[in-house]
Amino acid sequence: MSACLLGKKVRYDGGSLSVNDQLIEQWVSEGRIVSLCPEVDAGMSIPRKPAEIFEGSGSSVLDGEADVIEKGGNIVTDNFIVGASIALELCKKFNIEIAILTEASPSCGSSFIYDGRFSGNRIPSMGVTAALLRRNGIQVFSQYQIADANKAIHATSA
Numbered sequence: 001m002s003a004c005l006l007g008k009k010v011r012y013d014g015g016s017l018s019v020n021d022q023l024i025e026q027w028v029s030e031g032r033i034v035s036l037c038p039e040v041d042a043g044m045s046i047p048r049k050p051a052e053i054f055e056g057s058g059s060s061v062l063d064g065e066a067d068v069i070e071k072g073g074n075i076v077t078d079n080f081i082v083g084a085s086i087a088l089e090l091c092k093k094f095n096i097e098i099a100i101l102t103e104a105s106p107s108c109g110s111s112f113i114y115d116g117r118f119s120g121n122r123i124p125s126m127g128v129t130a131a132l133l134r135r136n137g138i139q140v141f142s143q144y145q146i147a148d149a150n151k152a153i154h155a156t157s158a
């Protein structure tokens with residue numbers, strides 16, 4: 001699960017998000033949750049400049065066809081790919097089949113991301129970590145799909 005959703009202050013602006021859902025509390029108490037932040041795990045600082053995928057998707061970044069760019073123009077594609085790889089290794093290590101990642105992030109977004117122009121415009125797409133996990137058969141949900149994730153957990157453990 002994205003660390004920022006668990007209240008950890010790892011976002012680019014030094015803040016966190018929190019999801020008040022009893023299911024998450026239950027999963028934590030059951031020891032089901034592994035927390036990760038692909039960007040910080042890849043060595044990026046807190047805070048850091050906002051970044052967006054320019055003219056592409058998480059998949060096209062993985063395929064070398066698009067870059068992740070910080071506001072101001074610095075290319076940080078390699079950090080994002082490293083972060084995604086660390087996330088995948090964690091999933092393999094703990095036999096994780098389901099991930100809940102923060103919507104709209106250039107790493108963690110699973111249904112939409114920002115369009116790469118720092119204009120606040122969102123497009124249907126996914127981030128680099130979400131794309132890599134899905135390529136490897138891991139089901140990815142956002143914080144808006146907790147009930148669906150719960151169904152998937154029970155389907156996989158049935």
Ligand code: SF4
Pocket residue numbers: 002003004005010011012036037038039040102105107108
């Ligand atoms: Fe949260 Fe993912 Fe961004 Fe880290 S990379 S701050 S876990 S959305």
